[in-house]
Amino acid sequence: xxxxxxxxxxxxxxxxxxxxxxxxxxxxxxxxxxxxxxxxxxxxxxxxxxxxxxxxxxxxxxxxxxxxxxxxxxxxxxxxxxxxxxxxxxxxxxxxxxxxxxxxxxxxxxxxxxxxxxxxxxxxxxxxxxxxxxxxxxxxxxxxxxxxxxxxxxxxxxxxxxxxxxxxxxxxxxxxxxxxxxxxxxxxxxxxxxxxxxxxxxxxxxxxxxxxxxxxxxxxxxxxxxxxxxxxxxxxxxxxxxxxxxxxxxxxxxxxxxxxxxxxxxxxxxxxxxxxxxxxxxxxxxxxxxxx
Amino acid sequence: xxxxxxxxxxxxxxxxxxxxxxxxxxxxxxxxxxxxxxxxxxxxxxxxxxxxxxxxxxxxxxxxxxxxxxxxxxxxxxxxxxxxxxxxxxxxxxxxxxxxxxxxxxxxxxxxxxxxxxxxxxxxxxxxxxxxxxxxxxxxxxxxxxxxxxxxxxxxxxxxxxxxxxxxxxxxxxxxxxxxxxxxxxxxxxxxxxxxxxxxxxxxxxxxxxxxxxxxxxxxxxxxxxxxxxxxxxxxxxxxxxxxxxxxxxxxxxxxxxxxxxxxxxxxxxxxxxxxxxxxxxxxxxxxxxxxxxxxxxxxxxxxxxxxxxxxxxxxxxxxxxxxxxxxxxxxxxxxxxxxxxxxxxxxxxxxxxxxxxxxxxxxxxxxxxxxxxxxxxxxxxxxxxxxxxxxxxxxxxxxxxxxxxxxxxxxxxxxx
Numbered sequence: 001x002x003x004x005x006x007x008x009x010x011x012x013x014x015x016x017x018x019x020x021x022x023x024x025x026x027x028x029x030x031x032x033x034x035x036x037x038x039x040x041x042x043x044x045x046x047x048x049x050x051x052x053x054x055x056x057x058x059x060x061x062x063x064x065x066x067x068x069x070x071x072x073x074x075x076x077x078x079x080x081x082x083x084x085x086x087x088x089x090x091x092x093x094x095x096x097x098x099x100x101x102x103x104x105x106x107x108x109x110x111x112x113x114x115x116x117x118x119x120x121x122x123x124x125x126x127x128x129x130x131x132x133x134x135x136x137x138x139x140x141x142x143x144x145x146x147x148x149x150x151x152x153x154x155x156x157x158x159x160x161x162x163x164x165x166x167x168x169x170x171x172x173x174x175x176x177x178x179x180x181x182x183x184x185x186x187x188x189x190x191x192x193x194x195x196x197x198x199x200x201x202x203x204x205x206x207x208x209x210x211x212x213x214x215x216x217x218x219x220x221x222x223x224x225x226x227x228x229x230x231x232x233x234x235x236x237x238x239x240x241x242x243x244x245x246x247x248x249x250x251x252x253x254x255x256x257x258x259x260x261x262x263x264x265x266x267x268x269x270x271x272x273x274x275x276x277x278x279x280x281x282x283x284x285x286x287x288x289x290x291x292x
Numbered sequence: 293x294x295x296x297x298x299x300x301x302x303x304x305x306x307x308x309x310x311x312x313x314x315x316x317x318x319x320x321x322x323x324x325x326x327x328x329x330x331x332x333x334x335x336x337x338x339x340x341x342x343x344x345x346x347x348x349x350x351x352x353x354x355x356x357x358x359x360x361x362x363x364x365x366x367x368x369x370x371x372x373x374x375x376x377x378x379x380x381x382x383x384x385x386x387x388x389x390x391x392x393x394x395x396x397x398x399x400x401x402x403x404x405x406x407x408x409x410x411x412x413x414x415x416x417x418x419x420x421x422x423x424x425x426x427x428x429x430x431x432x433x434x435x436x437x438x439x440x441x442x443x444x445x446x447x448x449x450x451x452x453x454x455x456x457x458x459x460x461x462x463x464x465x466x467x468x469x470x471x472x473x474x475x476x477x478x479x480x481x482x483x484x485x486x487x488x489x490x491x492x493x494x495x496x497x498x499x500x501x502x503x504x505x506x507x508x509x510x511x512x513x514x515x516x517x518x519x520x521x522x523x524x525x526x527x528x529x530x531x532x533x534x535x536x537x538x539x540x541x542x543x544x545x546x547x548x549x550x551x552x553x554x555x556x557x558x559x560x561x562x563x564x565x566x567x568x569x570x571x572x573x574x575x576x577x578x579x580x581x582x583x584x585x586x587x588x589x590x591x592x593x594x595x596x597x598x599x600x601x602x603x604x605x606x607x608x609x610x611x612x613x614x615x616x617x618x619x620x621x622x623x624x625x626x627x628x629x630x631x632x633x634x635x636x637x638x639x640x641x642x643x644x645x646x647x648x649x650x651x652x653x654x655x656x657x658x659x660x661x662x663x664x665x666x667x668x669x670x671x672x673x674x675x676x677x678x679x680x681x682x683x684x685x686x687x688x689x690x691x692x693x694x695x696x697x698x699x700x701x702x703x704x705x706x707x708x709x
Contacts, residue, residue: 241486258366
């Protein structure tokens with residue numbers, strides 16, 4: 001390799017790095033520094049106006065001693081478990097039915113439509129529908145007077161109503177992914193299994209679902225992260241109430257930082273939430289990369 | 293390589309233009325600011341209401357007031373805290389009284405408004421309000437609104453229950469609740485905002501003993517004081533007897549009230565125009581007000597909240613800002629705030645709405661009523677948030693009197709060492 005060639009390669013490498021530079025600057029400027037700042041802030045007491053006061057790990061110990069934090073953790077677990085189940089099973093079942101239906105574009109659009117709504121708009125629609133002058137009135141008409149109440153004020157029930165709402169909105173994207181996955185499956189093993197006389201259940205369990213595993217992993221990871229960071233729907237529908245009973249970690253983080261002006265506590269919750277998501281996502285990502 | 297060079301040149305030109313545009317916009321703002329002031333708030337989100345108030349305010353001011361309302365409190369707080377020290381700070385913005393105002397004032401971030409207060413007192417603003425907005429001998433804020441919490445009642449519901457006079461003692465109040473309940477009307481409406489639980493908490497404690505209320509606010513009385521247990525037992529009995537409706541959305545609460553589904557709501561006088569205009573009630577005919585009577589025969593306690601307006605030290609054109617503040621208290625502007633929000637800050641304008649007129653009369657009747665700053669601004673913010681959550685649990689029946697007060701007392705120790 002002569003000097004001229006080495007020089008050209010060197011220039012070419014530098015140019016490659018130059019292409020990366022804008023993205024690196026943006027990520028470092030807006031993402032990495034924010035994470036660093038949040039970590040630092042979590043060791044301070046700060047109301048956003050006065051001087052910051054270094055308090056070590058006091059914010060973390062306060063959080064762990066706060067019952068409301070553990071309620072938030074429990075609610076986050078509800079959200080993750082039930083969102084994962086619903087956002088995986090329902091779109092998969094619907095995708096299988098839609099792929100086999102004669103009018104699949106129509107059904108696809110019907111189920112995808114809620115995904116075009118923002119969480120805020122969807123939440124407002126649901127709040128109006130669930131007001132005591134809305135859907136609960138129907139219970140009264142059929143004789144269940146006691147059920148004419150504001151269901152969003154009933155702890156735990158409100159969390160499941162909101163999970164349903166999130167599923168209604170989120171089902172469309174997962175549905176499209178599963179439909180795309182099903183349509184691009186290798187037909188050979190399916191046909192071979194059919195020729196061998198495989199039952200429909202066996203075909204799905206042993207051939208189709210395993211072949212769909214890469215799509216399933218993407219859906220799982222997306223649903224996992226979305227369920228951890230769910231915020232807008234809860235904020236619009238209950239604001240975490242009544243008595244902080246429907247707060248999740250993401251909401252606690254927001255309320256502590258921007259409603260109660262406890263920026264240090266909010267930052268600590270953010271760090272804990274990030275750690276939990278990273279741990280949960282790690283196993284999923286590791287398996288994904290291993291298989292690829 | 294040439295392409296990259298071109299790209300770099302284009303990018304540089306684009307950035308230079310952007311910098312120039314930014315600088316030009318700064319210049320324009322500076323030029324215009326001589327006749328324009330910027331007002332940030334979390335109050336004037338209703339466009340019609342905002343227009344009704346801003347038009348006469350601008351006319352009185354003789355310049356432009358740029359209204360920048362925020363619908364979300366958290367976003368509003370963040371915007372204020374990020375801009376308060378910069379040259380882009382608004383000339384005037386609304387804030388919260390109590391600890392939150394104190395935090396800004398003692399951080400030396402606000403303009404002192406002592407000279408403005410001299411003028412607006414002459415214009416008819418009560419000097420009593422100044423104390424709630426002053427720290428270390430200086431006034432740092434002026435009132436945007438002063439709201440009083442009263443029991444608004446549906447006169448038709450009261451008539452239906454055979455209640456012909458408003459209760460003047462607490463026992464009469466309980467009798468009225470029982471009568472309402474006996475004709476199928478839930479006595480007291482309740483909204484599902486968790487933070488609103490303090491409204492009934494403060495009312496009950498102060499009705500039991502105003503000094504007890506003031507004592508728990510400033511930490512001189514413990515939440516586990518025996519009087520607190522007795523007062524809370526009264527409240528518990530009211531809840532157990534079904535005097536409180538299940539919590540519902542604000543709009544549903546108003547609708548139920550207007551339709552005689554509930555007999556009373558404990559709320560501010562700013563709801564009176566809304567109940568008249570949006571829910572079909574008529575002040576003096578279908579809608580009226582009274583104050584929750586004392587349990588001991590002491591003066592009835594009238595809770596008030598002050599929404600202050602403050603001006604950051606960093607804001608430009610302080611003299612223009614002061615003129616803008618004075619313009620807010622002219623009869624013209626105040627007449628508009630009275631019509632739009634049911635709030636009046638000067639004494640020289642007659643109030644035609646009979647319910648609002650009655651509430652206004654109560655505020656100036658110091659022989660019968662004791663005006664006290666409401667709990668939300670009267671106790672440290674962290675403790676307040678904790679107590680509100682606990683009281684919300686209590687109202688929902690998931691916490692006992694003992695558990696609630698013990699938890700609050702434990703938390704209060706952190707704030708009143």
